[in-house]
Amino acid sequence: xxxxxxxxxxxxxxxxxxxxxxxxxxxxxxxxxxxxxxxxxxxxxxxxxxxxxxxxxxxxxxxxxxxxxxxxxxxxxxxxxxxxxxxxxxxxxxxxxxxxxxxxxxxxxxxxxxxxxxxxxxxxxxxxxxxxxxxxxxxxxxxxxxxxxxxxxxxxxxxxxxxxxxxxxxxxxxxxxxxxxxxxxxxxxxxxxxxxxxxxxxxxxxxxxxxxxxxxxxxxxxxxxxxxxxxxxxxxxxxxxxxxxxxxxxxxxxxxxxxxxxxxxxxxxxxxxxxxxxxxxxxxxxxxxxxxxxxxxxxxxxxxxxxxxxxxxxxxxxxxxxxxxxxxxxxxxxxxxxxxxxxxxxxxxxxxxxxxxxxxxxxxxxxxxxxxxxxxxxxxxxxxxxxxxxxxxxxx
Amino acid sequence: xxxxxxxxxxxxxxxxxxxxxxxxxxxxxxxxxxxxxxxxxxxxxxxxxxxxxxxxxxxxxxxxxxxxxxxxxxxxxxxxxxxxxxxxxxxxxxxxxxxxxxxxxxxxxxxxxxxxxxxxxxxxxxxxxxxxxxxxxxxxxxxxxxxxxxxxxxxxxxxxxxxxxxxxxxxxxxxxxxxxxxxxxxxxxxxxxxxxxxxxxxxxxxxxxxxxxxxxxxxxxxxxxxxxxxxxxxxxxxxxxxxxxxxxxxxxxxxxxxxxxxxxxxxxxxxxxxxxxxxxxxxxxxxxxxxxxxxxxxxxxxxxxxxxxxxxxxxxxxxxxxxxxxxxxxxxxxxxxxxxxxxxxxxxxxxxxxxxxxxxxxxxxxxxx
Numbered sequence: 084x085x086x087x088x089x090x091x092x093x094x095x096x097x098x099x100x101x102x103x104x105x106x107x108x109x110x111x112x113x114x115x116x117x118x119x120x121x122x123x124x125x126x127x128x129x130x131x132x133x134x135x136x137x138x139x140x141x142x143x144x145x146x147x148x149x150x151x152x153x154x155x156x157x158x159x160x161x162x163x164x165x166x167x168x169x170x171x172x173x174x175x176x177x178x179x180x181x182x183x184x185x186x187x188x189x190x191x192x193x194x195x196x197x198x199x200x201x202x203x204x205x206x207x208x209x210x211x212x213x214x215x216x217x218x219x220x221x222x223x224x225x226x227x228x229x230x231x232x233x234x235x236x237x238x239x240x241x242x243x244x245x246x247x248x249x250x251x252x253x254x255x256x257x258x259x260x261x262x263x264x265x266x267x268x269x270x271x272x273x274x275x276x277x278x279x280x281x282x283x284x285x286x287x288x289x290x291x292x293x294x295x296x297x298x299x300x301x302x303x304x305x306x307x308x309x310x311x312x313x314x315x316x317x318x319x320x321x322x323x324x325x326x327x328x329x330x331x332x333x334x335x336x337x338x339x340x341x342x343x344x345x346x347x348x349x350x351x352x353x354x355x356x357x358x359x360x361x362x363x364x365x366x367x368x369x370x371x372x373x374x375x376x377x378x379x380x381x382x383x384x385x386x387x388x389x390x391x392x393x394x395x396x397x398x399x400x401x402x403x404x405x406x407x408x409x410x411x412x413x414x415x416x417x418x419x420x421x422x423x424x425x426x427x428x429x430x431x432x433x434x435x436x437x438x439x440x441x442x443x444x445x446x447x448x449x450x451x452x453x454x455x456x457x458x459x460x461x462x463x464x465x466x467x468x469x470x471x472x473x474x475x476x477x478x479x
Numbered sequence: 480x481x482x483x484x485x486x487x488x489x490x491x492x493x494x495x496x497x498x499x500x501x502x503x504x505x506x507x508x509x510x511x512x513x514x515x516x517x518x519x520x521x522x523x524x525x526x527x528x529x530x531x532x533x534x535x536x537x538x539x540x541x542x543x544x545x546x547x548x549x550x551x552x553x554x555x556x557x558x559x560x561x562x563x564x565x566x567x568x569x570x571x572x573x574x575x576x577x578x579x580x581x582x583x584x585x586x587x588x589x590x591x592x593x594x595x596x597x598x599x600x601x602x603x604x605x606x607x608x609x610x611x612x613x614x615x616x617x618x619x620x621x622x623x624x625x626x627x628x629x630x631x632x633x634x635x636x637x638x639x640x641x642x643x644x645x646x647x648x649x650x651x652x653x654x655x656x657x658x659x660x661x662x663x664x665x666x667x668x669x670x671x672x673x674x675x676x677x678x679x680x681x682x683x684x685x686x687x688x689x690x691x692x693x694x695x696x697x698x699x700x701x702x703x704x705x706x707x708x709x710x711x712x713x714x715x716x717x718x719x720x721x722x723x724x725x726x727x728x729x730x731x732x733x734x735x736x737x738x739x740x741x742x743x744x745x746x747x748x749x750x751x752x753x754x755x756x757x758x759x760x761x762x763x764x765x766x767x768x769x770x771x772x773x774x775x776x777x778x779x780x781x782x783x784x785x786x787x788x789x790x791x792x793x794x795x796x797x798x799x800x801x802x803x804x805x806x807x808x809x810x811x812x813x814x815x816x817x818x819x820x821x822x823x824x825x826x827x828x829x830x831x832x833x834x835x836x837x838x839x840x841x842x843x844x845x846x847x848x
Contacts, residue, residue, distance in 0.1 A: 371835075371838045372831065372834055372835075372838075374838075375834045375835075375837050375838045375841075376834065378837070378841070379762070379782050379785065379786060379834070379837070380758065382762070382778075382782065383758035383759070383761050383762045383782070383786060384758060386758075386761035386762060386764075386765045387757055387758055387761040389482050389761075390482055390483055390761055390764075392482075393482045393483050394483070407753075407754055407757065410750075410754070411754055411758070464743075464747065466750075467746065467747040467750040467751070468743070468746060468747075468750075470750040470753060470754075471746035471747070471749055471750045472746075474750075474753060475726050475746075475749055475750070475753060476726070476730070477726065477729065477730065477740040477741065477745075477746050477749060478730060478737075478738050478740055478741045479741060
């Protein structure tokens with residue numbers, strides 16, 4: 084380790100210890116940037132002090148609200164945050180998905196308008212991609228945008244828009260040339276959610292919660308200046324954003340371990356579940372084996388991530404391999420929930436009842452919710468198609 | 480801790496790959512698998528004299544090159560990829576590591592340089608090749624080092640020039656040496672399903688052994704980890720080759736007027752196999768890095784052996800299935816890989832045994848913590 088990096092570590096350590104409020108440590112609330120939600124005072128204070136240093140998005144350039152840190156510095160920052168159990172100050176689709184895409188494809192004025200706001204946690208974003216008729220076949224989308232003067236007028240319906248009810252902005256794929264082949268008539272636009280043409284309706288899910296919405300666009304307006312890239316050339320940008328999404332879901336790139344998706348870092352939880360529910364000696368051997376099989380896959384997944392992470396550091400960008408992480412990470416997370424649910428036995432069927440602990444009900448809800456992970460962000464089957472085509476070179 | 484191979488190691492890998500691409504072609508493998516000794520002495524002396532491979536992982540003070548499990552793993556990965564036929568695993572890996580781990584100073588000084596140079600093709604006789612806890616139940620040594628008992632499976636037992644033997648002594652386990660021509664030694668060739676790795680049965684009746692050192696229980700487990708990780712590398716090499724060849728086959732085989740690799744059922748199976756390979760590879764390389772860093776008693780050697788075995792076996796099953804009818808013929812090469820995969824899967828412990836060991840290590844770590 085170089086001296087400069089070590090100096091950075093010490094300075095970071097001191098600053099974090101002095102500035103991370105108690106309410107931003109340990110498990111708890113993370114700011115989403117939404118202007119429609121209220122947050123605890125410590126959550127807000129933590130966001131503000133981190134944003135002042137550009138540390139909500141440490142690797143972005145300073146001009147756009149970041150701190151221009153190197154990857155090594157960012158890792159040091161996250162290690163030091165972990166050391167004091169500090170939560171991330173801000174997590175949303177702006178920091179994880181739209182931001183990196185705008186850095187790559189946005190115009191200078193778009194970057195200056197949107198990125199600093201994202202970095203400060205001043206806006207939450209949602210993703211207008213899927214439609215009732217365009218799921219796995221995303222390029223079949225029909226939401227239409229027509230240019231009228233300096234504005235696009237948009238008609239159509241989006242679905243599975245995560246967090247739309249609390250979002251301030253949407254990045255959206257729209258059809259701008261209905262005559263062109265389907266991949267060539269799509270544009271990537273940004274639009275505010277608070278306008279008469281946008282209606283949001285939450286969808287109740289299998290677990291009872293409603294993290295996803297239907298979003299109806301009836302004459303919604305996007306400014307022409309919020310067209311990212313060129314007209315009818317939005318498909319490539321939209322796909323690039325999906326790679327950022329998958330690498331986030333697969334845990335690639337620097338991030339504190341805790342902020343990674345469920346199932347990726349948790350190694351000790353399974354033995355805990357075993358100790359609690361695998362108490363009958365006659366059954367212990369088969370329960371142990373089920374758990375160790377999962378553990379092996381989980382560890383190997385982490386090791387592969389570490390290896391690919393090293394390769395990303397060596398200058399390769401996350402490409403088709405992100406599909407491997409999305410697919411495998413999702414399966415691992417889902418299998419873990421299923422295994423936990425199986426080991427809980429009949430203690431795992433309570434929805435809301437006195438005979439079940441809060442933890443058991445939580446685990447059951449998570450098991451139900453986990454059906455979604457192998458579907459959203461591109462189903463496992465679609466990921467397998469991408470791997471077969473792009474990595475193995477199998478023909479269409 | 481290393482996460483990826485270094486530049487030097489990558490270059491070494493290329494040299495090794497070229498050598499085995501040239502010297503272990505499928506026609507050569509076919510030819511050798513039909514012979515009794517199962518190896519080509521010319522290739523053996525070339526890999527020993529020109530490349531010095533048998534001494535790669537052995538200490539420099541005993542004639543080795545002083546590299547570690549990672550470099551040895553690179554060699555085995557390439558051997559696995561080309562289905563190399565020869566006594567490298569039995570002599571350099573098993574006998575070499577056994578002598579390095581258990582031999583007395585004098586024994587190491589006298590014997591190890593020959594194994595490192597490849598001038599002596601030794602093999603290690605273990606009376607059980609499934610689990611370290613079972614070693615020493617069948618072969619016993621008396622106070623005078625006279626050996627009696629049977630080893631059902633000895634790798635390259637028919638062609639080895641020296642036997643190193645782990646035997647039960649009145650107190651503990653010891654390492655002994657015997658010549659194949661010593662009195663009381665009976666070698667019976669055994670036919671294995673894997674024609675690319677020869678085996679024999681060894682029966683000892685009051686055979687006079689030379690004691691080379693002591694084998695502690697902990698030492699035996701550590702030795703087992705070393706050879707298991709080496710074998711895991713061979714398996715991922717084989718699995719990678721099978722995946723590559725199988726994918727190519729599905730691109731070139733036409734049915735219904737299109738390459739069968741364009742059908743989604745096959746695409747998804749291949750994608751699954753690729754992931755299984757990537758993860759087994761990560762586990763295996765990491766196990767090598769851990770051993771190279773001197774980390775003892777971690778879950779990784781067992782995990783690598785288990786995952787590599789499952790991966791290789793899955794891959795071999797798929798290689799037959801995706802080839803259709805030709806896949807289960809004698810003429811097609813796939814059965815040679817399938818049989819190697821099966822033998823590697825159980826050699827040194829089947830996946831369920833590896834998983835049991837992992838769980839023991841994890842739970843012990845938890846109890847301590």
